[in-house]
Amino acid sequence: MGFSELLHTIGGMGNFQIFQTALLLFPAVLIACHSFLQNFTAMTLGHHCRPANWTNGSHVPGGVGEGDLLGAFIPLDKDQKPEPCLRFSEPHWQISNLNDTSALSLDTEACLDGWVYDRSVASSIVSEWDLVCEHKSLKSIAQSIYMTGQLVGAIAFGIFSDRCGRKTALQSGTLLMITMGTSAALAPSFPAYCVLRFLSGMAMTGIIITSLSMEWTPTHRRTLVNIYAMYMITLGQVVLSGLAYLIRQWRWLQGTVSVAYVIILLYSWYVSSQTHSVLGTLALSGLSSWEVFADLRTVARLNGRKEQGRKLTPEVCGRLPSVAERLERLLPLKRKANHGPPLEYEVNCWHLLSSRFSAGFSFYGLGLDVQKFGFNIYWTQVVFSVVDIPTKLLTGLSMGYFGRRITTVSLLLVAGCVILVTAFLPQDMNTFQMILCLLGKGSLAGCFTCLYLFTMELFPTEVRQIGMSAGIFSTRLGSLLSPLVYILGNHSPGLQPVMFGLVPLLAAAAASFLVETKNQPLLNTIQETEQR
Known part of the structure; x- marks a missing residue:
């Protein structure tokens, strides 16, 4: 029995899935707050x-x-x-x-x-450690160091969650975020601040990998649940603007956003124990564990399918291959990849990762530099957040009607074109430039919505956690490089929009070769993916 059929047997999108989804949407709010926090904590004052x-x-x-x-x-x-x-x-x-x-x-x-x-407006790390004039590039470097932490965390927590389980990974990442984020608010020097932000970035990735999971969600509901999660990220950006408006001291703002993760730590004891990958547990154990089936029966009881839950046995659900057997099956695939043309699965993975890289590169390139337009930074951040609402809705409708591939390509093309146009506008047309950047950022936000779901559906269960880690790694690699473009832009201002526009256009060409996964069940093995 496949996992999609298993979910249908124990209630589909029942009470358990709804309750779990509601609780796991909260981390998305804090993830957005921390990702854009430096827009306010590193504000350049007069x-x-x-x-x-x-x-x-x-x-x-x-x-x-x-x-x-x-x-x-x-x-x-x-x-x-x-x-x-x-x-x-x-x-x-x-x-x-x-x-x-x-x-x-x-x-x-x-x-x-x-x-x-001018400390009447706020305080920031810029005024704290004089990150201006010949030292203003340090502000961008601090953001890149944070993104580097997320890059390293994608590797570390991807392996850690596979070996120790998602409950341990989620709680470890949350505890690390509380500790390091709060410590960053007390940092005595700029180097100490950068080190603590690096560790905070690592913790952030651990939370993303383990909390935003939809393996319990039935196939026909995955798009809807994914849209909800992406809207919570938009809500997080609006919440951050409100907090920054009320809390003008950067140390207090940094500490407030970090301490809020205590809420995740408190309820993770229940939620994470029910959100580990059942398929991953079964595959790693080789035999269907009675402990895992006890969890499945619990889910069935919560969904009002107690009788169907009683009938679940290892014999009914079947046996999944052990680690040794999976390695033996992967060896022919590796030989084929090494001595022949690349596997279609591998080619699709590279196209997907290039799309995520470009989306991260240009999205954060636009979203982390809202102060350049010269308007009130608090309202500008709100506007840059709210614009994501209609684009994510259109993305959800497009994914349902046209599929993931066409949606991804279209959004990358729109984003690349409108950003490129801003390179040829006069400097005094700030309002029109901001409108085009809003359209570009909204398109990239919709692209993220599609790519996150695309990543889950493309990677089979036996490598899904590694695949999600690779997706986050490529996204954070792009976001790591985007602040460095600001440094180049200090010498050549027109270079920023050109680079932020060309990269999505190149990624759109690669994404056009992706395989469509609309209405397809989550697969278990690479061989099944190759056959599809």
Whole structure:
């Protein structure tokens, strides 16, 4: 008996599945909060050089006020604002009352005595450790270090969850997130902050792999449940904006979002014990474990199918191959891959992973740089989040009618084209640029919705956890590289939209060769996948 038939026997989308889905949607909210947290904790505040021997107006001749002091010490830029990275080599009191100093040719120097920040708005790691001017690339590097942690976590927790079970992996990841995330809020230095954020990224991947699982969900409900999970990620971005608006101190915001994972830790004792992969347990044990069948009977009882649950026995459900037998079956496949043309399954996996890489690269490239548009960052983040709602709904409808492949290709094409257009727009068209970026980010959010389900359906049970880890690895590899593009963009601003637009277009070409998995049951072995 296949697992799809087994699910139908014990109630399909019954009370257990509904209750489990409701509880497992909560981690998606916190996952989104932590993924976009640095938009607020690393906010670039208004700043200018600290004049030498300046203590809020003291040591100023003739009773000159603080506003006049800036005119004497700090040149103005083309927008008549104090230059953020330059100051006069010596004070020029004769021009302190002038409104425009940008055209004057006066000697300037770098900020040798630090910076003054507008702390009336908020505090951030930028103002805490002076990540501005020649050090502003450190802000992007901090985000890349966090993404690197997720990259490493995809490998570590993928193996860990297979060997120790999902309950242990989920609880370990949650406990690590609480500890490291809270510690990051207390970090005494920027290097310590980066190390703790790296460990937080590892923990995040462990939670993603083990919590957002739909193996208990019947085939005809997988698309709907997946849409719900993706909407919770959108909700998480809105919740983060609200929290950041209320909590303006970055340490308190970092700590609040991290401590919230205690909720997951508390109810994981029940939920995770019922959400481990039954097929994975059976396959690894070789024989159908009576302990596993006790869990299945519990699910059947909760779904009102107690009598059907009693009839479940190892003889009825059949025996799955042992680890040794699976390795023996995989050897011919490996020989075929090494000495002949690549397996169709392997080719599909590479196309899928390239799509996830491009989606992660461009999605985070747009979503982690909302401050560049010059609008209120809190409302901008909300708008960038809310735009995902209609696109994810359209993605769900498209997956149901047209399938996964056409939906993925179409969304990647739309995202790539609209992002490329922004490269040719004048810098003063901020509003139109933001509208196009919203459309691109929404398309990529819908693409994520499709690719997550696509990944689960493409990888068979015996390698699904490894496949999910590989998918997250490729996504985080893309998101790791996207902040580094900001550093290149400091020297060539047009390079950012070109790179964020071309990569999805190339991935769309690769995704067009993917096999369609619409309305297909979750398969157990690679051989079954090859036959399909």
